[in-house]
Amino acid sequence: MRVSHEWLGEMVDLEGVEPAQVADLLTLSGTEVEKVTPFGVGLDQVVVGEVVGLRRVEGSDHLFLAHVAIPGLEPREVICGADNLFVGALVPWARPGTHLPIGVEIGRKRLRGIWSEGMLCAPDELGLGSDHDGVLILSPEDAEVGMPLARLYPADHLYELEVLSNRADCLSHWGVARELSALLSRPLRDPEASRPAPSSAAPAVQVTVASSADCPVYLAEVLTGFSNAPAPAFVRRRLTAIGQRSLGGIVDLANYVMFEVGQPLHTFDLDRLPAPGDELAVGVRRGRTGESLTCLDGVTRELDPETLVVTVGDAPQAVAGLIGGEASAVGGDTSQVLLEAANFNWARLRSTSRRLRLRTEASGRFERQLSPHLARRGADRFVHLAVRHLGARLGPGAEGGAPLAPAEAIRCDPVRISSILGMELGPEAVASPLRRLQFEVWPGDGEMLATPSPYRTDVTTEVDLAEEVGRIIGYREVPGTLPAIRQPPPLEALAEPVARLTSAACRAAGFSEAMSLSLVSGERERLAPRLVGDLAHLELANPLSMQLGSLRQGLLQGLLQSAHHNQARGQDSVRLFEQGAAFWARGQERPEEPWMLAVLDLADGSAEDGATRLRRIMALIASLSSVGGGGAVEFRPVAWPALHRARAAEVWAGAERRGIVGEVAQPVTDAFDVRGRVEVAELRLDGWLKPGGRQGHAPPLPRTPALVLDLSVTVPSRALLGPALQAVAALGLPELERVTPIDEYLGDQLGTGVKGWTLRLRLRHPERTLTAAEGDRARQAVLRALELEVGAKPR
């Protein structure tokens, strides 16, 4: 919302207070000032001139030559591009030598052979808003030829405010002035609102409100005797300043009152309502199915029982609080009006506004729980201004709704307020800011009572009072302290989290951390390898796009996309990992959120082949399980969707499958537009790795020498090393400390269909040196086991 410094100054004395200071005070107390713009500053050199002659510039289709006069000076020629000039128009004239507030100096300029004596200005050229539709035409009621424009537009500053959603009271100059009055400790001057005695000449009104829950208050006033006069100059100037267009005297006045005191008003043309002259039966009720209303914006809207409508003679005339009807709209010839100052239920307006996809200045205020007490203020202020400036006469009014409950007093203990804020405040220190906010405070014995201003709907409890006290005193004044630690965090908090262990292991293996959105295209993710297998995606009911329409079930889709992104930018080697939650549907049940890890290794044209890089990932998985306290892992070859048919395995630890690892099948890399071989793994970490990781345990360290033997065998070319080593382990040879595969030989010399393995056996007896014969026996035993398991033959 935009407010004017000059307008505020009418309600609170801002003498000696710079706009920057106002902005700072408001911002720190909760009403953030986003921007301060000067308005009408530096207009003392611009004068009001009269256009006394006008013609087109020869040879130009858009330039005009105006003769502009001021008293005591021969008319001068000024060239102008705007087409809204006419003879007799009063216009702002910047003569040569004038400095305009927008930072331009006006000179004498030669155009098409004519010397132009300065410039006739549009509002934006004068720093009076952004309007550039034409030259600013001044009204003869306000302007006098020859006077400086500064007299019409006194220097002002405009504040762009971001009002908090619970502060409907601040959506007006009066409300903001109330804040400033409290912040500056200067008295608040309420806008004048005297009511003349009603004349009986006007038609009588009667108001019927169907439900006071829907409409707590409805004030109807009848005003007659309007002439077709514009609103007074100060009203139009202030409306212009805050960016409102002038729409005629009555409408301008209603708008003015809304921006001044915050109460939305609606004016109906009395002569365009049904049954003028008779008693006006005004009603507020729910719409009926089948009813419709053509609104001010020309749109016909269907009404329904969820919509609140204002009726006259039971015919809908307005969507309550939102928009009026076209038929009863005030126009240039309106001479008498029915004025509505009401309050409508915020929740109802909110849903109606959403249903009709329509938001107005009025509905925005009601939605934020505007105080119903404001209605009387708004009505009286309008009456005051209409009678005083537009010559209107007041008729008998009427009221509907329930009697308004006065604001309730809140118990307020200075000791509790102090302990919430963390600063020592005595009764007076608590009472003073509240009083300055127009709250009533009754001091008591220790505890006090405070009644909020009736215009504040957001203050209902003692903590609310604490906030008022704190923000008016200023949080700058609160001393910063630290709460004492009475109890340390639980011991589990000391264990290194799995996410950190995992990240360290992945980074040590050369993988960098990626981060993807949890939203994916389900269709696309189904192309990628996934640990979850075949499960329907969780879909968003209201996605932004199909690309982000489903919740991810795994992390590889994201990494493949990142691989493409990097490759497309010339990165030939991409090693990424990501950790995070995936989302697995369980019908109506809370979806499962497994904590996943995915790694991806892509090297296009690198010396390392895919198998080597695949093994690095497998080594990473083994060490991750080990440092994470997940025990030994086992890789079980498997055929897996989207993975290479001969390069894929499940990862098992204990009795559980924890993940998959393999090379991405080529159709899949093609689909993700990635070149080269892509090696990946996806693992579920929760339930497997433990915070704190591996709990080490020292083994016995015998001092006896080890006997190290190498065993070379030939095996069928697709023999699996995993089961082979398990068979050796199953022998349970007590001296066999470790078996390490040290070579795999795939050359032709061994014959076709076979390959060679060399295993290094490390044997040790805890008490004595092993003999060569014992070593040989062990080797034979291992060989037999290998023979049985994979058909190995000595080489």
Next chain:
Amino acid sequence: MTPVDLQELTAMALEEIARADSLDRLDEVRLRYLGRRDGLVTLAGQRLRELGPEQRAVFGQEFNRASGQLRSALETRQRELAAGEAERREDAEWVDMSHPFREADQGHAHPVTGLIREIEDIFAFLGYQSVGGPELEDDQHNFQLLNMPPEHPARDAHDTFYLSPPAGGWLYRTHTSPVQMRAMLGSPPPLRIIVPGKVARRDNPDPTHTPVFHQVEGLCIDHGVTLGDLKGTLEYAIRALFGRDRRVRLRASFFPYTEPSLEADVACAVCQGAGCRTCLQKGWIEILGSGMVHPQVLRNGGVDPGTYSGFAFGMGPDRIAVLRYGLTDLRDLYENDLRLLECF
């Protein structure tokens, strides 16, 4: 054999020693002259026995001197040759030691995770435990327990992603605050937790928005916790994150689940408070929302507001990363461009 012969023999040997150009050659020379059985000098020494006592004394002296000279020459030459041979071997094993390396072949942490770690560590010093919570929530935990009943205007700022049936009862949490409720309902005070995690809001991606982003929530509940404690805690944390001299200000705000509510701003690093494009001419950048936990929220969490009080705060590590590392587009954090990741 006369002493003269011996001198000639010695001279020849010395010359050969000097000429020997490898350890093998040198060994041949040693064997030829000093070989235990048939070295020429050794044989000359054996002839001592054939001489008379007087000559033997003279010749003996001569012999000892000559063989001593040869041994020392051999030793010297051997050292020289050994050194030369090591040099040659090393020369053959040349490595280009000018090879430029940027950094070890190690992976990098994501800047946002890095920041989350940092925040966790700062608060660990203050006694906070880092905990997690589900990313999919129900309306109850995400809104209602936090004082946001259906139709509450504050929900406007939380444009929410809802799931489709049959999972229609779930939504993607719009903030990490529901974990506050889970923590309160899970264990009695005192509570000091920090909750990093992903949240989602229905914002179209643009340079300052991504539909999924991170938050770090903090909650402290104990006897007599005050707004001053909140202020002291935030000032410590913000200075730890942004630098000791960075100016911080607290301004009044509104959140349905805190009362009083505050937002924290830091002075814009680009313009030092003068106003620029980064800070939208404000001179300050908003980094954190906070407040004293609303008594009703405490009650909703099973905590008696008569006995306990507390504060809560929430910040956006993505935005902090943007500010701290000079990123211009929030979306870059989710593109995983290695040129960016490698800088952290």
